[in-house]
Amino acid sequence: MARLLLIEDDVAIRTPLIRALRERGHAVASSSTAMEGVQIALNDRPDLVVLDLGLPDLDGREVLRMLRAVSAVAVIVATAVDDETEIVGVLDAGADDYLVKPYSAGQLDARVRAVLRRGTLAAVDQTIVVGQLRIDPGTREVRLNDTLVELAPREFDMLHHLATRAGQVVTKRELLTAVWRIPHGGSDKTVDVHLSWLRRKLGESAMEPRYLHTVRGVGVRLSVPAGSW
Amino acid sequence: MARLLLIEDDVAIRTPLIRALRERGHAVASSSTAMEGVQIALNDRPDLVVLDLGLPDLDGREVLRMLRAVSAVAVIVATAVDDETEIVGVLDAGADDYLVKPYSAGQLDARVRAVLRRGTLAAVDQTIVVGQLRIDPGTREVRLNDTLVELAPREFDMLHHLATRAGQVVTKRELLTAVWRIPHGGSDKTVDVHLSWLRRKLGESAMEPRYLHTVRGVGVRLSVPAGSW
DNA sequence: GCGCAGGCTAAGGAACCGTTAAGGATCGCC
């Protein structure tokens, strides 16, 4: 899963923790001193460092500062000190999380994954692809065969809703509540009209459907045209 | 300084917490129910959500799932339950951090900053370049084609917010909470007017947009003009 | 062939947006 570096001087904690983390699929390097730990961090470039604060050679805060100075590596600080001021201080010094001993390997693992997840989550592309259709809700752009298609607000919302359920039949009622935000009432005809406009802009018609298929008596389905895989 | 959404039904906790967070420079919106909270998250796009697990209308885990489904927003879960299994479960469900009540505003603030730091890490106080536009948050200077553009405070904040999300559509509501720091209320018209001034100073207009594109019915998008790479 | 669901066009009105102008608030500077 991830490449971890454990800096912890107490063998009674270190050995079982390394075992447990390896069992959970991580690659674990370890060190019992701060200086060696920083060295390893520099050479191996782990994804995350688990740092004990009570090290013999250097103050934990100082280690944190050194780690931060040489890389943007994620750091989870683990210590026996459960003190408000200490927690705030360590977090502000650059730690990503703070864990009070004693803690289980399970929780450490969960926190490791949470911290690493956040680092990669920032730039998610939510573009939905259906055949030659690309729908990007972030920019609200739609491309068909790489050419931009200009859609009105309702048209886009409707297409987006259908695209997230590609292959499934969606009722007009559902579209009215999801796109038009009117739970009850509203006319199915409205949907029909917008659907017609949408088809036109996608270069198709009800007679010659490519993406938008009406299912008579039920609703509409967005699906990949035959022979376009 | 971040834009936070606090979802918490207990007034005795909510009110002082909002106060404390605001005093620390955050813009805070709040909700006492899960459903309303998800709505606000969708509309305002806060940087981070502080989520109480004991809500009356929906299970916290379910709220977490809904938030994650619609955005990559950071989430810190706060609850009275200090149970190993629960903590691991919530973190694996997508939470970025887990905080056991009672907690101090100071620690929450520190954890908020830690989580957001991990998410952005490089982008803070760094000059942003979009096409021929250079935006420096440090000096609050904007240059277009290397010539300085004088902007009013609101104009700069608005441009900066848009620039950090270049290519993405930003709603006027979001700008009102982010730039104007008013979670609710405020008029969209205000944004329109400032936008118009900003366009003028950037040597463009709504009719002939280069960087600032309005997306009708949704908001505005800052993007690189075609043919300027 | 009849009834009904759906397709499409047209038209009026509503919603939205851009811009300018004016009044008020704030701030710095004398």
Next chain:
DNA sequence: GGCGATCCTTAACGGTTCCTTAGCCTGCGC
């Protein structure tokens, strides 16, 4: 404390786009 300058908000007007309703037509299913 007064003065000027800057900035922000609100209001108003005009233009444009978009949405809904209505109406007519097609074609499917029985």
